[in-house]
Amino acid sequence: MVGVRLLAGTRKGAFILSSNEGRQRWDVAGPFFPGWEIYHVNGSPVNPDRLYASQSSGWFGQHLQRSDDGGQTWKPVGNEFVYDGIPGTHQWFDGTRRPWEFKRVWHLEPSLTDMDEVYAGVEDAALFKSTDGGLTWRELSGLRVSDTGPQWQPGAGGMCLHTIMLDPNNQGQILVAISAAGVFRSNDHGSSWKPINRGLVSNYIPDPTAEVGHCVHKLAMHKSRPEVLFMQKHWDVMRSDDSGDSWYEISGNLPTDFGFAIDVHAHEPDTVYVIPIKSDAEHFVDGKLQVFRSRSGGNEWESLNKGLPQQNCYVNILRDAMAVDSLDSCGIYFGTSGGQVYASRDSGDSWEAIVHDLPPVLSVEVQTLA
Amino acid sequence: MIRVRLPDHLCTLAGADREVVIAVDGKPTLKAVLDALEMRFPALKGALRDPFTAQRRPFVRFFACGEDLSHKSNDLALPMAVINGNEPFLVIAAIAGG
Numbered sequence: 001m002v003g004v005r006l007l008a009g010t011r012k013g014a015f016i017l018s019s020n021e022g023r024q025r026w027d028v029a030g031p032f033f034p035g036w037e038i039y040h041v042n043g044s045p046v047n048p049d050r051l052y053a054s055q056s057s058g059w060f061g062q063h064l065q066r067s068d069d070g071g072q073t074w075k076p077v078g079n080e081f082v083y084d085g086i087p088g089t090h091q092w093f094d095g096t097r098r099p100w101e102f103k104r105v106w107h108l109e110p111s112l113t114d115m116d117e118v119y120a121g122v123e124d125a126a127l128f129k130s131t132d133g134g135l136t137w138r139e140l141s142g143l144r145v146s147d148t149g150p151q152w153q154p155g156a157g158g159m160c161l162h163t164i165m166l167d168p169n170n171q172g173q174i175l176v177a178i179s180a181a182g183v184f185r186s187n188d189h190g191s192s193w194k195p196i197n198r199g200l201v202s203n204y205i206p207d208p209t210a211e212v213g214h215c216v217h218k219l220a221m222h223k224s225r226p227e228v229l230f231m232q233k234h235w236d237v238m239r240s241d242d243s244g245d246s247w248y249e250i251s252g253n254l255p256t257d258f259g260f261a262i263d264v265h266a267h268e269p270d271t272v273y274v275i276p277i278k279s280d281a282e283h284f285v286d287g288k289l290q291v292f293r294s295r296s297g298g299n300e301w302e303s304l305n306k307g308l309p310q311q312n313c314y315v316n317i318l319r320d321a322m323a324v325d326s327l328d329s330c331g332i333y334f335g336t337s338g339g340q341v342y343a344s345r346d347s348g349d350s351w352e353a354i355v356h357d358l359p360p361v362l363s364v365e366v367q368t369l370a
Numbered sequence: 371m372i373r374v375r376l377p378d379h380l381c382t383l384a385g386a387d388r389e390v391v392i393a394v395d396g397k398p399t400l401k402a403v404l405d406a407l408e409m410r411f412p413a414l415k416g417a418l419r420d421p422f423t424a425q426r427r428p429f430v431r432f433f434a435c436g437e438d439l440s441h442k443s444n445d446l447a448l449p450m451a452v453i454n455g456n457e458p459f460l461v462i463a464a465i466a467g468g
Contacts (some may be wrong), residue, residue, distance in 0.1 A: 035379050059463045060379055060417040060428040076383070076413040080421055 004325045005367040009038035012359035016071045040363045042108045044115040054105040065319035077134035084141035091153035109164035121161035125178040140190035146213040156178035167226045180215035199247030218319040220262045232262040250298025261322035266330045270297035275317045283316035307351035320363035335361025373458040387445035401444035429464040
């Protein structure tokens with residue numbers, strides 16, 4: 001059956017929302033792992049029934065779950081994330097040094113070619129890889145022990161590696177983003193890394209154009225053109241046309257260029273979506289929920305609000321909570337801190353809520369099922 | 371056989387009932403009970419204790435017979451009422467919320 005499956009991680013469990021190609025009616029399954037924080041659920045592009053979920057709790061630590069039947073059943077897999085060697089220290093808010101300490105898994109990125117390979121972005125920032133379906137994990141420590149590692153410091157949400165992008169045309173290339181360090185690229189399967197933050201300007205750090213220290217919130221790309229990257233930064237929406245070697249601002253006529261989520265249309269590489277919010281303190285805009293779309297690769301943005309609340313709405317959309325399907329008429333989805341998951345079947349022209357009352361949504365991924 | 375009572379979160383994690391019964395080889399110390407519990411329910415590994423240091427997680431406590439055993443030696447034998455199954459060994463999660 002052609003259709004879509006949304007994988008929603010929330011503050012109190014995971015939910016799976018399924019529909020056929022029409023995307024008019026949705027089945028809601030869950031909560032899975034009720035009461036647990038589910039930072040992220042993601043599926044393998046190789047086998048969409050292979051899912052991975054990050055399950056954590058302030059009481060009981062980090063756990064990983066795997067499903068081999070599209071989320072109907074789950075089993076715990078490995079949760080031992082050990083930094084390679086002596087972890088060393090990183091910068092803390094007050095200028096002191098803090099030892100690297102594992103806290104949780106923010107993001108899971110399954111391999112494009114092997115369903116048993118999966119990457120995990122963790123707090124304190126590091127990249128781990130499993131090649132056995134999540135049973136065991138090994139740090140790709142070239143990232144953390146690179147020259148700049150000791151300079152990294154947490155953002156308000158923690159020092160998290162939240163974005164992992166695998167280049168579909170070049171299996172050796174991996175990009176990651178870390179708050180508040182910036183973007184890093186490896187061209188050798190994760191062995192060695194370099195910061196790629198030239199062009200970013202962050203006026204909240206002592207040197208606004210420093211090599212690292214930028215609070216990058218999320219990256220997005222179109223798989224047909226992986227050298228073109230889009231970024232929602234702590235402030236500024238940015239673009240790179242050279243795989244991150246240099247960045248330039250494309251905020252253009254956005255009402256505010258603060259935000260968390262960013263994504264790209266499945267069939268139009270220059271169509272980009274952001275959900276701006278007023279500032280780091282006010283995670284809303286005048287009580288209105290608006291998605292902004294650029295069909296020119298940035299700078300020229302239009303408000304999309306048909307079907308979205310336009311008064312008394314003060315929800316936020318987190319960095320991993322927007323995703324797109326790849327059906328002919330591209331679907332756009334996002335989850336909110338108020339527990340709604342909104343869907344558009346027409347590239348963002350109109351919206352409706354699939355569900356209204358989930359726990360706060362931390363992440364949304366979409367699987368397009370053939 | 372030792373009766374162990376788990377908080378809700380750990381029941382869902384382990385796929386276990388609220389109260390489970392476990393066999394402990396040798397002297398039934400706090401450490402031996404936790405080792406046996408993790409052996410029986412591998413999903414609990416890392417949930418009660420740090421998987422590397424074996425330190426109790428800060429928001430987890432162990433009680434038995436009205437006594438907080440959380441700060442006792444891991445090698446101390448559990449109370450006889452727990453060992454003979456008259457009283458459960460309680461895993462307690464810190465109360466939070468509001």
